[in-house]
Amino acid sequence: MAEYIRTATPGDAAALLDIYGPYILETAVTFEYDVPAEAEFAGRIAHTLERYPWLVLEADGRLEGYAYAGTFIGRRACDWAVEASIYIRRGCRKRGYGRRLYQALEAVLRRQNVVNVNACIACPEVEDEYLNRNSVNFHQHMGYRMVGGFHKCGYKFGRWYQLVWMEKMLGPHLGQPPEFVPFPALKRGEVDEILTQF
Numbered sequence: 001m002a003e004y005i006r007t008a009t010p011g012d013a014a015a016l017l018d019i020y021g022p023y024i025l026e027t028a029v030t031f032e033y034d035v036p037a038e039a040e041f042a043g044r045i046a047h048t049l050e051r052y053p054w055l056v057l058e059a060d061g062r063l064e065g066y067a068y069a070g071t072f073i074g075r076r077a078c079d080w081a082v083e084a085s086i087y088i089r090r091g092c093r094k095r096g097y098g099r100r101l102y103q104a105l106e107a108v109l110r111r112q113n114v115v116n117v118n119a120c121i122a123c124p125e126v127e128d129e130y131l132n133r134n135s136v137n138f139h140q141h142m143g144y145r146m147v148g149g150f151h152k153c154g155y156k157f158g159r160w161y162q163l164v165w166m167e168k169m170l171g172p173h174l175g176q177p178p179e180f181v182p183f184p185a186l187k188r189g190e191v192d193e194i195l196t197q198f
Helices: 010-026 038-049 097-111 134-141 188-195
Strands: 003-007 054-059 062-071 081-088 116-123 145-156 159-169
Touching: 003 097, 003 188, 010 038, 010 062, 010 081, 038 054, 038 062, 054 097, 062 097, 081 097, 097 188, 116 134, 134 145, 134 159
Parallel strands: 081 116
Antiparallel strands: 003 054, 054 062, 062 081, 116 159, 145 159
């Protein structure tokens, strides 16, 4: 099976919505109610790539998952911190795709001089048919630790759900950190070389 990770493009929007849509319509993993239009989702990808990586995992010509980073807080002092998200096609879990995507994402973020990676995760007080603790467990397995939560802050499918924040440090917090490097400023060959390792 031919599998590889590459940088997403806005042209991947339809294929990525095929992955993301079921999470919106059938789960409380995301608090979105409606599947975005393809053009809107393509805009999200393009906007993210102006500053951060958005990666996809392709297997035998089909996209099976994606991971990306985004702004955390949106203030200059937080340039060295990001929020990360990941989605794997339902039915394709337990194949190592999530681990590979996050490891690749973290490797690129290190080249951007990012130190803190944060994840905001929907987490049930009691697991139900719409939400379990799989994402929390996955992040713990990837080295993230719990740092806080918001109780009953999301309402979906007639139920209240909570959000938790988890974080991972990618490196030391230096007294004078090197400047954040926007994703487009990384050399294309450099990014490709990183991604081939995963």
